Amino acid sequence: MGSKGILSKRAVNTESPVMVQIQELLRGVKGAISLAQGIVYWQPPKEALEKVQELVWEPSISRYGADEGLPELREALTKKLLEENKLCKSSVMVTAGANQAFVNIVLALCDAGDSVVMFAPYYFNSYMSLQMTGVTNILVGPGDPTTLHPDADWLEKTLRETKPTPKFITIVNPGNPSGTYIPEPLLKKISDICENAGCWLVVDNTYEYFMYDGLKHSCIEGNHILNIFSFSKAYGMMGWRVGYIAFPSEVKDLAQQLLKIQDNIPICAPLISQRLALHSMEVGSQWVTDQVKDLVKNRQLLANALSPLGKGAVKGGEGAIYLWAKLPEKFVDDFKVVRWLANKHGVVLIPGSSCGGPGHVRVSFGGLMENDCRLASERLKRGLEELVKDGMI
Numbered sequence: 582m583g584s585k586g587i588l589s590k591r592a593v594n595t596e597s598p599v600m601v602q603i604q605e606l607l608r609g610v611k612g613a614i615s616l617a618q619g620i621v622y623w624q625p626p627k628e629a630l631e632k633v634q635e636l637v638w639e640p641s642i643s644r645y646g647a648d649e650g651l652p653e654l655r656e657a658l659t660k661k662l663l664e665e666n667k668l669c670k671s672s673v674m675v676t677a678g679a680n681q682a683f684v685n686i687v688l689a690l691c692d693a694g695d696s697v698v699m700f701a702p703y704y705f706n707s708y709m710s711l712q713m714t715g716v717t718n719i720l721v722g723p724g725d726p727t728t729l730h731p732d733a734d735w736l737e738k739t740l741r742e743t744k745p746t747p748k749f750i751t752i753v754n755p756g757n758p759s760g761t762y763i764p765e766p767l768l769k770k771i772s773d774i775c776e777n778a779g780c781w782l783v784v785d786n787t788y789e790y791f792m793y794d795g796l797k798h799s800c801i802e803g804n805h806i807l808n809i810f811s812f813s814k815a816y817g818m819m820g821w822r823v824g825y826i827a828f829p830s831e832v833k834d835l836a837q838q839l840l841k842i843q844d845n846i847p848i849c850a851p852l853i854s855q856r857l858a859l860h861s862m863e864v865g866s867q868w869v870t871d872q873v874k875d876l877v878k879n880r881q882l883l884a885n886a887l888s889p890l891g892k893g894a895v896k897g898g899e900g901a902i903y904l905w906a907k908l909p910e911k912f913v914d915d916f917k918v919v920r921w922l923a924n925k926h927g928v929v930l931i932p933g934s935s936c937g938g939p940g941h942v943r944v945s946f947g948g949l950m951e952n953d954c955r956l957a958s959e960r961l962k963r964g965l966e967e968l969v970k971d972g973m974i
Contacts, residue, residue, distance in 0.1 A: 595712040599705055599935035603919075610923045614957040616883070617929045619757060619902060620948040623817040623872050629860035636856055646849040648840050650675025650825070654859045662827055665866065666789075666800040668808065671827040674839055675855060677847045679787050679811035679824035680706050683751075685846070686807055686826065687714050689838040690781055695748040698739065700724055700731040701937035702905060704757045704785070708937070720747060721937055729761040729896050729905065733770050740778035749781035755788045755798070755900025758936045758943035762792065762899040765799040776805050787811040787824075788901035790869045791947075793877055796899055804829045814902070814947070815869045816861040821854040876902065879946035879954045886958040887944065889965040902947030905938070909969060913940050921973040926964035928957050 603617045624630065636642050649655065655673045662668040676682040683706075691697065693715025699708065700722045711719055720739060723732045731752060740746055750771065754763040763771075768784075775782040786808055789798045800808055808827040812818040828835055843849070861868075880898055887895045887906045897905040912918050915932040919942065923929045933941025949957060967974075 591713050591715050594717075595709050596705070596935070598709065599931060603929060603931065606920065606923050607929055610927065610929070613923050613927045613929050614953065614960065615929045615948065616944050616946070616957055616961065617931045618948060619814070619945050620819050621814050621817050621872070621902065622948055622950050625816050625818055625821070625857055625861050626864040626868055629816075629857055629864055632860045633853060633857045636853060642852050642856070644852070646852045646855070648843045648849055649673070649836075650850065651852065651855045651859065654855050654862075657859055657862050658825055658827075661862065661866075666786075666808075666827075668800055668802045668827055670802055670830055671808070672830045672836060674826045674828065674836075674843060675850050675858075676824045676826060676843070677850045678813060678822040679785060679809050680710070681822075681846060682809045682811075682824045682826045683707055683783070683785070684710050684714070685839055685842045686783055686809070687711060687716065688842045689835065691716050691748050694718065696720055696743060696745070698722055698736065698747050698750040699937075700752060702729070702756075702758050702933060702941065702943075703937050704753050705935045707751060707753075707785070716748075724759075724761075727896075729756070729759045730763060730767055731771060733767060733774060736771065737774045737778075740774060740780065746778055746780050749783050750775055751783040751785070753785040753787070755791060756897065756903070757785075757788070757901055758903050758931065758933070758938075759905040760897030760899060760901040760903035761905075762796055762798075765801075768799065768801055772801050772803060772806060776803060780805070782806045783809065785809045787814060790815050790866060791873050791876070791902060792900045793880070794899065798900070802829070804832050812858045812861065815866075816858070817872075818854070818857065818861070821851070821857055823850055823854045823858045875951070876947055878951050879949065880904070882951075882954050882958040883944050883946045883961070886962040887965065889962060889969050891969075902945050904944045904946065905933070906942050906944060908940050908942060910940070911972075912968070915940055915942055918942070918968065918973065921968075922961070922964045925973075926960045926967075928960040928964060930961075
């Protein structure tokens, strides 16, 4: 039976996940080192894992939990949001990772055919989530060519001139794929623009603890703002799948709509994972910042590896775990370059075209310990030197 006409247009017209393509590439190149996937090299805190190990035989772990999350975890998160993020009027819903949090929000706020705004370079999974839920009018705004900061003036003009007004604007701070930090004054300006236009602002704070060079992460709150957070990177819990939404408590019916969606996707985030999240929080966020400090060495190694691309080619890296690099002008097909680097030099990156930035690559410096990162950096630098000098031969 053919697929024409019998498969969902939403799914068929959604872009293919770049990480699936990258995983296939990695499987095909023996000994290749990945600087592609956004992961960290550490596991959750040892004491938290030991406590969870004792819970395996607890009967309640194998049952359903509250849709919105374990009460103890939500209480701890509410306290954390107040003390660390200065969010005092937000309620919490625990999700199976930040990606599921974003899907919950899209389904709660948007109808098929609505328009939304993202900024390039954007997080590819968020773009795909919008496509597969029927939000096909995705307006992609520009970033400052030097800083990659979202263009607030463009946003204000677009929201004023687009009818009907886009339903929401979404940003990642610090950025994925760019590693760019949006400073608080700009974040506040974007928030004010959204509020004045009568649209939502969705902020993904997955990398809140991943700040460098003395920079400080900040959050904003309002009845038009939803904040997304994650345990995946901070506590090394990628495979455990725990994220959460901080949403405005005062907005009538929002919690009810989010609960409808939650009940029909995971019902609840895995209970053993939620317990691990709670015990990790008990260890404390200082544990996370101690891990993050060591990534500065990786960042420097990879910045040096990207140096053959020339002055001004590398952006980002103020936060998160990414550098964003422009390839030489003649290499517009960035996926071709990624395949060549993998097959010829044994190092794998993310093509920028998957993030709305053709002719670029995303480099992750979070997934390898220093010695492995050094080897990957050496391979990448040799590959880029050859690319610039002789092309893909």
